[in-house]
Amino acid sequence: MARKAYGQRCPVARTLELVGDRWTLLLVRDLLGGPRRFQDLQAGMPGLAPNILSDRLKLMEEHGLVGRRFYSDHPPRAEYTLTPKGQELGMVIGALAAWGSRHADTRAHLVDAESGQEVRLGYFRADTGERVSGRRVRVARRESAGPTPRARRPAPSPSART
C-alpha cells in the first residue's frame, strides 16, 4: 500500500509519500546498477517477502519509477528497469550513502570510480555552476499565474554541513 499522505505541500513530503515505504529506496539502489529480474531483487533483500516485493514493484511502476519487461511467457518472468524519473533518485541514494558512510557504516565511502578519489555531494548554481553552501539553499514556490499570488509556505532550509 502507498504510504499515507502527509498532507503537506512540500517537495520533501511528497517525495517521501512516493518512496518512503520500507524497502523502496533499497530497490532503487539495486536497480541503479541496471535491469534486475524479480528473483535477483529478492536474493538481494533477505527479509523481504515475495508478496511485499511484488507490491512494491507494482507501486513503483504505477508511480513511473520502474518499467517492467517480460523475458519469459511460460512461466511469466519479468525484469525491472528504472525509468529516467527513477534514475534521478540516484542523488537521494547518494545522499543517504554519503551520510551513512560518515555516521552509520564508516568503512564505506563514496569514490569516483575513474580516479579512485573520494567524492562529496554539494549544491551548485544551475546557471553558472558555482558552488553554493547548503545554508543558502531554500525551497521556493513558483507563483500561480492567477491574479492573486498564493501565500508562501515557510520554506525550510535543506542546509547541510559539508
Next chain:
Amino acid sequence: MARKAYGQRCPVARTLELVGDRWTLLLVRDLLGGPRRFQDLQAGMPGLAPNILSDRLKLMEEHGLVGRRFYSDHPPRAEYTLTPKGQELGMVIGALAAWGSRHADTRAHLVDAESGQEVRLGYFRADTGERVSGRRVRVARRESAGPTPRARRPAPSPSART
C-alpha cells in the same frame, strides 16, 4: 520503535534504519530551520499524534541526531536542536526536495537565497572540487587492517541523471 534492521552491510540501508521511519525526515527538515519546541513541531505535522512525535524525538536523541534542552521546569517543556550529525542530513533533505520539485511538487524549486537562482545537487571530488558524474560514483569499502582483506560487497552505483 526503531525501524527493523535490513540486515545489509550498506551505508544506504544503515542510514534508512536510523532515519527511514515515517515522520523522522520531516522532523529533520523542520529542525534544519533552527531549534523547535515540541508544540512547534507538532503544529507543523498534522496527523502526527503527540505520543508518536515523542517516540520519534526520543529515538532521534538516542541516535545522536537531536539534542534536547528544557526551557521550562514547571511544566516541563523542551526544545530540540539538530546536532552536527543531524544537520548533515540536510543533504538528504535537499536531494528529496530536488527530486520532488521535478516530479512530485513541481511548483517548488531549490534556489540560492542570495542570488535567487536555481540550484542543483551534484558530486564533487573531495581533493580537487571537480564535478563528477553520478555514473562514476561508487560505494567502496575501506579494507580492514587485518592480514586477510575482506571480500568486497558488490558496490551499487548511486548514479543520477542530473
